[in-house]
Amino acid sequence: MALGLAVICCLGSGYIVVTLGLPQSTPFIYQRMVRASLSTGFGLGIFSVIFFLARVLGLSRVLAIDLVVLGLLTVGLWWVRTRSKPAIIRMLAEETIALPRWLRRLLAVAFGSALAAALYSAILRSIVHPHGEGWDAFAIWNLHARFLFRGGEHWRDGLSPLIPWSHPDYPLLLPSAVAHFWSVLGQESTAVPAVIGLVFTFGTLGLLFSSLAILRGRTSAILAGLGLVSTPFFVEQGSSQYADVPLSFFFLAVIVLHLDGESRGDQSLYRGYGRLALAGIAAGLALWTKNEGMLFLVACVVAQIVVRGPEWMNRLAFFILAVAPFLMLVTWFKHSVAFPNELFSNQPKMLHKFLDSARYWAILKWFVRDFLRFGQWWPIPGTLLLALLYVVVAGKHNWQNSQQFWTSALTLALTLAGYFVIYVITPYDLDWHLRFSLNRLFLQLWPSTIFVFFLAIPAKVG
Amino acid sequence: MSEPPSDRVRARNTAGILLFIIGCLLSSVRLIQTSPNAAHLQPDDIARRAEHRFSALKSQLPASGVIGYIGESGNAGTEDYYLAQYALAPLVVERSKSHGLVVVSISTLPPKPDTEGLQFVKDFGNGVRLFSNKDAK
Numbered sequence: 265m266a267l268g269l270a271v272i273c274c275l276g277s278g279y280i281v282v283t284l285g286l287p288q289s290t291p292f293i294y295q296r297m298v299r300a301s302l303s304t305g306f307g308l309g310i311f312s313v314i315f316f317l318a319r320v321l322g323l324s325r326v327l328a329i330d331l332v333v334l335g336l337l338t339v340g341l342w343w344v345r346t347r348s349k350p351a352i353i354r355m356l357a358e359e360t361i362a363l364p365r366w367l368r369r370l371l372a373v374a375f376g377s378a379l380a381a382a383l384y385s386a387i388l389r390s391i392v393h394p395h396g397e398g399w400d401a402f403a404i405w406n407l408h409a410r411f412l413f414r415g416g417e418h419w420r421d422g423l424s425p426l427i428p429w430s431h432p433d434y435p436l437l438l439p440s441a442v443a444h445f446w447s448v449l450g451q452e453s454t455a456v457p458a459v460i461g462l463v464f465t466f467g468t469l470g471l472l473f474s475s476l477a478i479l480r481g482r483t484s485a486i487l488a489g490l491g492l493v494s495t496p497f498f499v500e501q502g503s504s505q506y507a508d509v510p511l512s513f514f515f516l517a518v519i520v521l522h523l524d525g526e527s528r529g530d531q532s533l534y535r536g537y538g539r540l541a542l543a544g545i546a547a548g549l550a551l552w553t554k555n556e557g558m559l560f561l562v563a564c565v566v567a568q569i570v571v572r573g574p575e576w577m578n579r580l581a582f583f584i585l586a587v588a589p590f591l592m593l594v595t596w597f598k599h600s601v602a603f604p605n606e607l608f609s610n611q612p613k614m615l616h617k618f619l620d621s622a623r624y625w626a627i628l629k630w631f632v633r634d635f636l637r638f639g640q641w642w643p644i645p646g647t648l649l650l651a652l653l654y655v656v657v658a659g660k661h662n663w664q665n666s667q668q669f670w671t672s673a674l675t676l677a678l679t680l681a682g683y684f685v686i687y688v689i690t691p692y693d694l695d696w697h698l699r700f701s702l703n704r705l706f707l708q709l710w711p712s713t714i715f716v717f718f719l720a721i722p723a724k725v726g
Numbered sequence: 727m728s729e730p731p732s733d734r735v736r737a738r739n740t741a742g743i744l745l746f747i748i749g750c751l752l753s754s755v756r757l758i759q760t761s762p763n764a765a766h767l768q769p770d771d772i773a774r775r776a777e778h779r780f781s782a783l784k785s786q787l788p789a790s791g792v793i794g795y796i797g798e799s800g801n802a803g804t805e806d807y808y809l810a811q812y813a814l815a816p817l818v819v820e821r822s823k824s825h826g827l828v829v830v831s832i833s834t835l836p837p838k839p840d841t842e843g844l845q846f847v848k849d850f851g852n853g854v855r856l857f858s859n860k861d862a863k
Contacts, residue, residue, distance in 0.1 A: 395770075402809070421790060
């Protein structure tokens, strides 16, 4: 009963926040799917923040707080709805990739099969690894959830510098969301982190598919969905109870929500500032998921300024306004609660590493190697398959040159460049650090990369 | 107005998309192959065994605070230590002897952890012993 109520509060809060930012309901299934996909991640993010603040303030009745938050959001939605104009119903995009009917059917069957395989594999992995697959699941994310749940007023002990290997500076979106549900249940259940992992995995797929269906048509959406769901590493990590797939969800949400409807009618997912506010919230939730969220936020702001120019500044200010509460939360967490990040602990050594060209060369080799190895594709690397698809399908058509495309592409490129720099200054053994983290950093950007790739396919090919 | 694509372009697109579908499906097959066997699901119970191993000890420890830990060195010892911390949370378990209470995890393989300077308190079985350190601050 209590768990059911908590699930309703979680999804309901996410749905209302998303609905507040998007136009009123439209009859298209894909627009409902975008809303539903965003609602899952936003709901879990809201739940995480609620639980963390309840712990900070010493409040114990989290379900009562959930109900109050849901009630307030419902009133807010009613207030906005009674004052807003009716929705503008938009047409879906024309198919950018036109295929014969038999190939469209084959593509749909292939997507269905790959989706079934991914679901099957993810569920079995979750059953076989109830505490997560790999050390980080129990040594970082679920350990922090236990401290938050079991620790009561001593929850901060879990962020002690005496256990630096548990990365006490890591943000708490995932552990706090898990601990929230455990508190409602009154006990720890391994099903909670497993289900949250699956929700983020298939929520990311749903968001990629539905947003591309609106912007580029159903064929592009199915091709993109097939590319993501056939990435073995994405499915494995999604069920491993790590935070990289949740982070990839919020990165994709920021990219999707940042698109505007200026240059082509079919690109107008949502108009106005509500969409920007949602993009800001998604960026804030990325900050609250992993440290890489900060790098992505900076990349996103720089890309907007470079590509869109000064006229975008007032809209950018609105985006930053929406990020601000999360920025304050994370800043307070980093400075008042958590142990400082070890990456930046020795600045003289950092400078020395900056000047060491051998490190750049070593990192570059790893980047190139993992570009081909990434995702555990077999036998053809997924990155090559996508590149090949572009060459074949786009042919001699011009590159997509919209601002939306270039802003998104530059955001991803700058984030990748930021990852490169982090490796240059890392205090860890460089080979060890690259070996155990580079593929997960690539994974964080993978759903957004697929999205931007299909955005790049020129209008009407085939 | 854009011209309708030629037969050659259509054939090239079809071939490209067929190759993409085949590449994706082969990777999905690999995903299934590397998945656990549904007929013989054997949950990985390392963390559950650690819970069980330290459950008797937990009742003898304070509800919060910091305790010490010593055990096997190397990678296997590190995993044991992480699992001990996972099982004993919300206590902070530091890999050191410099605390009032020290958990000693003894594996079946030598060498035994160095307990010099510690006073034996109780043996909880499964290689778990509790020591105290009177010199700790």
